[in-house]
Amino acid sequence: MAFAMIFLPILMAALSAAIPSNRLRPWLLPVTGVAHLALTLVTLARPELTTSAAWLVLDPLGKLILLVVSLLFFFCSFYAVGYLHNREERPNRVFCACLMAFLGIMSLVTWAHHLGLMWVAIEGTTLVTAPLIYFNHTQRSIEATWKYLLVGSVGIALALLGTFFLAYASLHTGLEATLTLEGILEHAPKLSKPWLHAAFVLLLVGYGTKMGLAPMHSWKPDAYGEAPGVVGAMLAGGVTSCAFLALLRIYQICQVAGEGAYVSRLLLFMGLLSMAVASLFMVGQRDFKRMLAYSSVEHMGILALGLGIGAPALFGTLLHVVTNGLTKGVLFLSAGNIHRAYGSKSTEQVFGAMRRLPLSGTLFLVGFLAITGSPPFGPFISEFSILNGAFDAGRFATGGLFLFLLLVVFIGMGATVLKVVQGRASVEARNTPYRDSFLTGAPIVGLALLVLLVGLYIPAPLTALIRDAVLFLEGQP
């Protein structure tokens, strides 16, 4: 099953490169999206399909991330058709091919049970997304792509060094050096501590760069700001979740090795720092796409924080991966529509989006309410559960700071979002050709409904999956 999920999108990418028509080519995206989602659901339902090779095993953590990526791609693929029809002046061959290859490589990340292979795949996501960010070919997008590539590559290079350190820690036990997850977990209690500590720091910095944890987040506002909305959605919900999966693997190894306290201190620090930095930059932010990027930094901080709190917050943290991924889809896709209609992403020109684009404007507002943790949406449940976990674990200061920073973000983000949606749009903005259409509207509605559903009632299979994942993460089979 792994091979089907990894190679189907890559084959479709090759096929799309061969299709000459700029208008027909994007339709391969939804075909791939539907097929991939079907494969994902079949695999989730049938446990006997979850081992494809020694290094390709889909464990509960991988299942969860795969589900997020596949769902998000499903909705984004329909949106992308609508988006690319509005952008017929630009050739989309590279864009379509890279977007589908991106899905294949992300599937590989979720299946990989060899830390070296996982590294190769995560570095691969950096490379295929660079042309996506560069889609508009403007000076600003060159700048964003350059920063993304350089910062991302350096970060991921450090993760490689960390992976090597980890392998050396296992070599030092006197056993055969290994990088398979099973092999390392088996010998984890015997791993050499100095090497393990050094490895964890390097891996946290490396994969933290891909996630966009502060202070390694500098590429994020530029890349998310300049990339098309659909790319922003896939980056903020897909790549970051994959990098977080890598961090979960390392976390699991350190837990089994008995280094939980060391790891959790670092994670709590990085988590709170990311939330604080993001909230500072969100207050008074005029560019609403950069604001979404800082929101992504904030939510990566929440994930690191939840992981740092440990066992009582793990359910909430893993649920937050799902709710954050889906809500980021709503926000980036609706922000993309607003950007298209106004030709600007600054609140100096963009106001009155509710009247100019009733559907996208409303969805943008809904996305904002959801991501800041307002009931009755999904992120409310997951953030509340993390907060509960913090208090259960006796970390009252951490819980208090978490609440305070959420409040700052709510106020800062709210000011920008309300400027965008309220008022009357200017005459120039009302005369641009863009109107909400079925293809650029319906996928966002679908994502928003899912976010609402998780907030009202978490489906039983999802609860079961997350419980399995928590048990797996804590080292119980």
Added chain:
Amino acid sequence: MTNLLNTLLVIVLMLNLFALGTSRIVSVIRTVAAQGALLSLLPLVLHDHLTLAAALTVVPAFALKGVIIPGMMIHALRDVKIKREVEPLIGLQPSVILGALATVFALLFADQLPLIEAHSDALLVPASIATVLTGFILLITRFKALTQVVGYLVLENGIFIFGMLLVEAMPLVVEMGVLLDLFVGIFVICIIVNQINQAFASMDTRRLVSLKE
């Protein structure tokens, strides 16, 4: 074998300092090409008996690190008017001194990490850390896009040295994957460097300042 290995590693460390001390971009690229070529030969001197996996990594690593990637970068340099790193953040001599300090630090730091018996005489760990730090110095203090790419290559070379300790642990497929990623990465970066050059009529990354708060 350890003597020969350590001699090679000392040459690698000297090439680090040379890369830090020269201002002509083409010389920096050639220095790193020489370093990469030298490093790709390490598996041959590392073990008494040559394994197939080690031998198979030598050829693609030599081709990529020593020939293809430097070739692409010299090609990218061809259309660029500025051939020198005119005003680095810190001067060339201070950066050589900084590089030397980094090497000393690497030697001290490597002492803290416990090594297994077979590796205790070799300079692999300090050489690796020193080369990684040199890569960072180049990345931070130079402003020409291509010199920053060179910095990234030096960083990768440092990691490659560390990988020598793990030839058995890293299966061939993964090793090849790492090299492929490196190659595609540099390829994409070279395209972007070209675009920066066309769009800004310069490859000075200090011009990339329109995106900020």
